[in-house]
Amino acid sequence: MYAAITLFVLMCLTATTHAEHHQPCHAPNMTGFMTVISLKGEIRAFGAFTYESMGKKLRFRSNESHPTNTSLGLDLLMFFEEGVFYEIDSKNQSCEKKSLQSTLEPLDIPDDATFLSTLHSGSPSIEGEGLKINAWTGSMPELKGHYIMSVTMGCLPVSTLYFTESTSFLISNTDVELEIKDPDLLVVPSFCLGLPVEETPEGTVNSFLNEFM
Template structure:
């Protein structure tokens, strides 16, 4: 399975498609669930997310509302335009405030992404049995890797493969709704407001994706 997935994404990245009429779109506001799976089979994280497309804000909470046997528990609040994020520990009423060096994440297509193809999952000829997606690929200069992202015709991300020099993983979204159900999740908790910005060690690149590497 690992070899098959690797071959598939390599073909995606190696393909050359000239489609100037395809421009990267931007996902709307969303609430749903995200799973992160290492390509060797380990479930790294599963949890609820809330995404503000206009404000460029993301909250991801794993092992909270739907506990599963994963290798990590995360509560992240990210402000991409401001270049900061918080690692939150609600149980202990504490948090860490850090600089965000890379704003790439699996809920939006990067502006410099390259359109590769349109693909049909399942059966496009049977009503309700197929899903048509656009496949976008690109490199991650800050993270020294590549990605292949599939989104619906309405610009809803479905799944993304990330290939990094030290690790590779697969992100999928489920139960997506086009609204922000709880806006308070995108507000900095009161116990984090006075938190100072931590210094970033030289050579460290903080990003949403780095949390899984």
């Protein structure tokens, strides 16, 4: 796995494609599965996601359908546009409401991202055996890091590499479908309504990525 990741990074960093005419696209509504892996090889989370593009809302529930010993059990409802998120515990009918110091989305290309190159995963010459993707990069000032995101030509996110001072992660997406199967997943549960936003400790940067650190 390390070799594949290194090769991908090198390909991106050494790409010579000029990108003056490329503008970041935006992901559509989606459901699918997301895997978060540290570059040390540890599976930090695997779970289902539901994403609403216009409202910039994300529900991610991990370690339910395919639990593993190393995977975190999380149920997150993120409102990136509003700058808040909920950590939900459905079993105990409780949750915590927190502010987002970094609203970087794991499924959408930021408007200030820089185009790197167009790449082919697999074989471009054999029908059905290759995937054409665009690679984008950018910085994460709040997290003191940067990212490399790959998306299909239709702007479906394939994978993203995140590099910070303390750790690095690979987020990959599979079985993506262009629909929101259960809109209720993007609604705040009744037992979470009316909660105040918890105070963020000094020096803490709440973000989607930070949940896996």
